[in-house]
Amino acid sequence: MLPVAQRVLCEERRWLTREEFLGLLSLGQALPGPNVCNLSIMVGHRFCGWRGAGAALLGMLAVPFAVVLALAAGFGHLSAHPAVAGALRGLGAVSAGLVAGTALKLAGALRATPLGRPAALALGVAAFGLVALARLPLPWVLLMLGPPAWWLATRRLAVTAPPAAPATAPATAAAEEPPP
Amino acid sequence: MTPLPWLTVLSGVAGLSLLSVGGALTVAPELHRLLVGELALLSDAQFRAAVALAQSAPGPNALYTAILGWQLAGAGGAALVLTAFMAPSSALALAVARWGGRLEGRGVRALRTGLAPITVALVASTAWLLAARAGGPAPLAVTAAAALLAWRTRLHLLWILGAGALLGSLGLV
Numbered sequence: 417m418l419p420v421a422q423r424v425l426c427e428e429r430r431w432l433t434r435e436e437f438l439g440l441l442s443l444g445q446a447l448p449g450p451n452v453c454n455l456s457i458m459v460g461h462r463f464c465g466w467r468g469a470g471a472a473l474l475g476m477l478a479v480p481f482a483v484v485l486a487l488a489a490g491f492g493h494l495s496a497h498p499a500v501a502g503a504l505r506g507l508g509a510v511s512a513g514l515v516a517g518t519a520l521k522l523a524g525a526l527r528a529t530p531l532g533r534p535a536a537l538a539l540g541v542a543a544f545g546l547v548a549l550a551r552l553p554l555p556w557v558l559l560m561l562g563p564p565a566w567w568l569a570t571r572r573l574a575v576t577a578p579p580a581a582p583a584t585a586p587a588t589a590a591a592e593e594p595p596p
Numbered sequence: 597m598t599p600l601p602w603l604t605v606l607s608g609v610a611g612l613s614l615l616s617v618g619g620a621l622t623v624a625p626e627l628h629r630l631l632v633g634e635l636a637l638l639s640d641a642q643f644r645a646a647v648a649l650a651q652s653a654p655g656p657n658a659l660y661t662a663i664l665g666w667q668l669a670g671a672g673g674a675a676l677v678l679t680a681f682m683a684p685s686s687a688l689a690l691a692v693a694r695w696g697g698r699l700e701g702r703g704v705r706a707l708r709t710g711l712a713p714i715t716v717a718l719v720a721s722t723a724w725l726l727a728a729r730a731g732g733p734a735p736l737a738v739t740a741a742a743a744l745l746a747w748r749t750r751l752h753l754l755w756i757l758g759a760g761a762l763l764g765s766l767g768l769v
Contacts, residue, residue, distance in 0.1 A: 417656060418719065419746055420753055427750065442711035443704070445718065447692060448616045449685025450656040457686055461693035469690050477682070480655020481662055485674055487653055488646075488663050499765040504652055506764020509735035510757050512726035513742025519720040520747040526713055536713040543717035548724040554618025558714070565710030573706055 417452045419514035422521065425459065432459065434525040441522075446558060452476065530572045531565075539565050600668060601635060606680040609661065613684040620658035620681070621647070631664060642667050658682065734769050 418441075425432045432440070437455075444454030453476055460472030529536045539561060546557045608630045612623040624647060631638050646667065650660035658681060665677030696704050727739045742756050763769045 417654070418722075423746075423753060438712050438715060439708040442708050442715040443692065443696075444689065445715050446617070446707065446711055447685065447689050448614050449682070449689060450616075450620050450658045452656055453658065453682065453686065454689040457689040458693040461690060466690060466694070469686075469693065473682070473686055476656065477659075477678070480653065480659055481674070481678065484650060484653045484655065484659045484662060485666055485671060487649055488666050498767070502767050502769065503761040503765040505730065505735065506738065506760040506762070506769045507757060508652065508726065509730045509738040509764070509769055510742040510760030512723050512730060513739040513744075514746045514753060514756065515719060515726060516723035516739065516743035517746025519716055519723055520743070522716045522719060526716060529712060530709055531713065539710075540713040540717040540720075543714040544721055544724075547718060548721035554622060554718070558617065558711075561714055562711065565714060566707055567710075569706040569710035573709060 419511075419518045421452055421455065422518050431463070434521065435528075438522050438525045446562070530576050531569060532572065535568055600637065602676075604635065605631070605637070605668070606676065609677055609680040610684050613681050614688065616658075616685060620656065620661065621651075624660070627661070627664070638664065638667055738763060738769055 422437060426434050426437050440455050440458050441451060444451040444458065447454050453473055456472040456476045457469045460468035460470070462468075464471070523540075526533070526536050526540075531539070543557060543561055546552045546560070547554060609627070612626055612630075615626070616623045628640075628643050632640055632643050643664065646660045646663035649663055650657050653659065659678070661681040662674040662678040665673035665675070667673075668677070692704075723739075723743070727736060730736070730739065738760055742760065745751050745756050746753065760769070
């Protein structure tokens, strides 16, 4: 789901930059509900108001809803077939790869993060360790890492945001660059 | 068959919607407790089949709630339960999209910036967990090839998915 959304929104239609996509996905992640659905609601709203949001959500759910019901009705005897079971295994392996490819692309959007690369790397490694390796539930991880990340972002944005001080802005940006 | 306690089911599902931070599956244990334990409307096997099916099918994992509804009362039940699950969280997302913009430059922008690296890590974690579930060297090789193709080329994703399904149905994965 996510790889397709990223591909279509950022590369085929060019409605969002990678950075904007990552920002909206982050918000969608922090809100309850499926992150891709939240993302599509916010994208739909951005371009066409509440009608766009409704259309985006329906578009996201309608076809999968029909497919899932058809599968639920006929899945029992279909999945017993070795070729079907094999195809599902193959699809599973590929979709893991597509999601990994999306993670790599989105990581590119962090290059210019106001957090600074070392801090962003530390937050990312911590989140991966807690979710993928320690298998902690996501709400806990967001509660642990979210507040410090927010605090840091607020401070960094306060330093870089005011355009009133152009003399210091390049210096701060340079200072935040990690050593080569 | 006794009439289903729809009010209890739908209000329970709608309430869990607002707690489902991190995706629909995070509230699966709670939903299991309600439908299988407390109300005894579904069996444990039915519940697990719904989750497994939604995970292997295309579309958001939240569709497992639709399968639970289908198991309760056919297509109408599926639409009702899915709507009850999607409406509250979607309304909240819409509210944030609509009024969150006024806070732009302060809270929301910092939240997005701060969460961005965590979000990338979560996407990577999803890939990691999916790959671990597939297991074995052949699926891992397919996963790595798909990752490289999706990352570095503009090859249409359906070709990559189709190739995976073909390799799998030939018994090569």
